[in-house]
Amino acid sequence: MGLIPRDEGFFTLFNQLAEKMKKAAELLQALFASPDRLSHFVTEIKKVEHEADSVVHEVATRLDRSFITPLDREDIYRLAQELDTVVDLIDGTARRAAMFRMRDAQPNAVKLAAILHQAVNELEQSVRQVKDRRSVASHTLHIKKFEEAGDSAYAEAVGSLFDGTPDPIFVIKWKELYDTLEEALDSCQSASIVLESISLKHS
Numbered sequence: 001m002g003l004i005p006r007d008e009g010f011f012t013l014f015n016q017l018a019e020k021m022k023k024a025a026e027l028l029q030a031l032f033a034s035p036d037r038l039s040h041f042v043t044e045i046k047k048v049e050h051e052a053d054s055v056v057h058e059v060a061t062r063l064d065r066s067f068i069t070p071l072d073r074e075d076i077y078r079l080a081q082e083l084d085t086v087v088d089l090i091d092g093t094a095r096r097a098a099m100f101r102m103r104d105a106q107p108n109a110v111k112l113a114a115i116l117h118q119a120v121n122e123l124e125q126s127v128r129q130v131k132d133r134r135s136v137a138s139h140t141l142h143i144k145k146f147e148e149a150g151d152s153a154y155a156e157a158v159g160s161l162f163d164g165t166p167d168p169i170f171v172i173k174w175k176e177l178y179d180t181l182e183e184a185l186d187s188c189q190s191a192s193i194v195l196e197s198i199s200l201k202h203s
Contacts, residue, residue: 007066010076011130013059017083018127020052024090025120029113031094035102042098049091056084075198082191083127086120089184096180100173108157109174112181115153119146119188126195136199143192150185154178 024045031041059080063073071079126139157178161171 006068006070008070010070013055014127017052017055018124020048021083021086022120022124024048024087025117028090028094029117032109032113033105035105038098038102042094045091045094049087052084052087056080071198071202079194082194085187086184086191089187093180096177112153115146115150116181116185119143119185123188123192126192130195130199133199136196140192140196143189147185147189150182154182
């Protein structure tokens with residue numbers, strides 16, 4: 001037992017960051033389902049993104065002043081960055097929806113946002129159980145399945161844009177929105193792999 005206690009506060013910060021990520025994903029799902037409230041959801045997601053940035057800043061500050069950390073310093077910083085990336089991509093998707101003056105709900109976008117929300121829920125639970133290797137491995141597997149479902153939904157969504165004789169501007173706008181949704185899903189899987197690596201090292 002060391003004389004200097006380990007700073008366990010990082011786990012609390014990870015949980016806070018995961019909660020922000022989950023909230024952002026919920027708001028994004030609502031945004032695509034209710035585009036008439038677009039500006040409201042964009043504003044709310046931006047607030048959550050700022051809150052997540054504050055948590056990441058607190059992680060960096062604690063790293064600077066902590067003598068003994070519960071995980072490797074590199075792992076702590078990398079995990080915080082990976083979770084923050086998911087929030088940033090959700091925020092980026094919302095901002096694009098606003099820039100493109102999104103007016104109508106597209107079923108494919110609603111579906112992709114719902115899959116992203118499910119993946120984020122799994123990731124949030126995995127963060128909470130980072131000390132339990134088996135639990136983290138199970139969540140990683142589920143996230144991989146959601147990522148694969150997202151790939152299929154993405155292919156269907158992009159393919160449908162070219163049905164008939166589509167308006168080129170409509171295609172460009174929605175292709176970019178689908179791209180960022182899919183990128184957010186990919187980032188969930190990246191974060192889950194980092195989590196699994198950490199849990200294996202420290203189990």
